[in-house]
Amino acid sequence: MNLNKLMQKLIAFEPNGSPFISIYLNAEANEQGRDEFGIWLKKVLSMRRKGFKEDSEEIKSFDKDIERILNFAEKEVDAAANGIAIFACHGANEFFEIVQLDVPFPNNRLLVFDRPHIFPLARMIDQNPPYIALWVDTNKADIYIFGGDEIDMDKELKVREIQNFKTNRTEVGGWSQARFQRHIENYHLHHAKEVVDEVAELMRRKKIEYLILCGDEKVIMPVLRPQLPEVVEKAVAGTLNLSQYASEDEIHQATREVITTGNATDDMEKVERVLNAAQAAAEMGVLGVEKTLEALSNGQVEEMTISADFDAIKYDEKEVKEVLQNYAPGDDQSGTDDLPDYHEQRQIADELLIRAMNSAAKIHFIEDKSLLEEIGGVGAVLRFNMNAAASVPVKG
Template sequence: MLEPLLSYVPTKSPVVSLYLNTDMTKRLKEEVMLVLKGFLKEAAEEANPEDLGKIEDFFSLEYDWQAKGVAVFSCTEGGLWLTHPFPQPFKDEFQVLPEPYIRPLVHLLSSHERYGIILVSREQARFFSFQMGKLEEFGGVSGTIPGKHKQGGWAQARYQRHIDEHAAQQLKNAAEAFTKLWDKEKFSYVIIGGTEENVKTFTDFLPGPIQEAIATTFTADIMVPISDLEEEVVSLVERFEKSRNEEIVRQILTEAAKGRKATSGLDDTLNAVREGRVNILLLDPEFKAPGKKCPNCGFMSSQKIEICPVCSSALEERPDILNDALAETLRKGGKVVTLSGNQELAKAGYIASLLRY
């Protein structure tokens, strides 16, 4: 969903970006519509009336109110109309800006990365995707393993080797099938379940990039009910992401303190973003800062200056310069990690980055 928003080319008409909590287990439809009408009224001075009308019609006539959250982006002049429901709620928010306001969306996606879940046995494998608390089964591969040999001695040992070779081939086939799924689905991480022996054999058949993306492994029966598996995966993901985020903060702030390939604080990080050096941008999702951006060269600053020090163009006001920073990071192939309430990150200015060079 981010691709059309990141590649959007601004026009003279602004983009209306809207996020709504539409969780009908927590609030009434009438309450949401009241919030929406308030937003549309507030946006009337800046936004194209056609965009506001399209948004109101969408919620009045098209939206099915099944999702817990929804994001809407509209700019008729720029050919932008994008709506997307989500299984997680947003905080109600709208912005009218030259470019799409993607901070809430990026925070949601970075907090709920997409996992490939694999269950393996000697006979079969099951593949799933997991994101935002939901598990979806893709299918898998299956085969048959020869039965046990009743004779003893050399014949039995030879037959057992035959069974083991057959099982290894099954796991290899499963690894090849998942590799194709990985290439198609673009998972961020992988979690593998099964016996310790089967998980190890399966893992050895995976290509290097997938092995590097393994978040954790666990013991599981191949026929575990999907509801039980979902509960287990939720717990595994929570533990992994907590540990991963703590390590990211520690690594970035240690590197920044030593003056190595990292930054901390707003302006140093903004400069690194503009230069395309940011590999991982780390920020608190609650941290917002007004700033200036150059429409010509992309220079960004939180300082009260009017002229770009790089190309001498007039700078444009930005109510939240972090929206521009994370969008530019993503455009240049970097990753954004959002982390709420981390005291070490707060001490560093609520924003930091790990650099490519």
């Protein structure tokens, strides 16, 4: 399933009192090539079952979900999957959704609330943005899309292969060396332009913001780079000197490391942007869970920056409760008519995400928890200040 469509389905879920199971699994194989989550899953499900009364409607729903979850774990797991997310609530029209991913979740987690727990999935999507990996030489190009919805195991990663005819000395007969060289250069230039046009169109159509170039840095890159339109050049996140024998997995791993390194650099810039906006005279930023939740409820937030570590997300329960009560369902950007439990940190973190998504605010997860720890783990840049006579745009 498309990850963004799955997320919309999860945040629109209406609790009805039945237990909702959210499971996140690291499905990477161990040193013996075996998955380790199966035993853990059975153990944790058995433990959580003890929290329900026998013969209750809740345990009946839970048992149905256990049966379906374990059947999937034993028979339907894709051997190539590194991460798995499962969402189940039999008591709510037999809700059951599974996504198998190319990238792992950091830890195994199983949570039971009255609603889905979306934080790890939202973090996964943010930390794996869609990007194009272009492997190219003088007569061939392979275009891959990694990240975003393409981390779903059901997606085809290679989206385009461009193959042009090779030109060598035997094909041009008795041409002069200079004429032959001009022919080769024109051929390479034509090939580069064709590849660039294809990549630019794909980025525009798929709304992809990152591009990683792979190939011989001395032979093809000097021909390719000058052909990149300005908007595509700005999207280049890095270049890798990879040979024609690099496999799809090797290309994926190498380019993913480039994206991960870029994320760490971007994190500091995003946090600085929030802090500067909050400290500026125009007050176009807010810090902390309470103020961010209120701004989200008002539709003020342009972009929210939140810690990827729950330990950094701190708030005053009384103040959060007051914000939740002050904004009636339907006018607060919440996903359902039932408000979250303000005592439960994970539900409040989810609520921040839901209100951001429902108000079209950008969401950024920060991996280094120390960057946001002192402000409660979250902050936001605003579209407008409700207390100001005129809003002043924040410069990046």
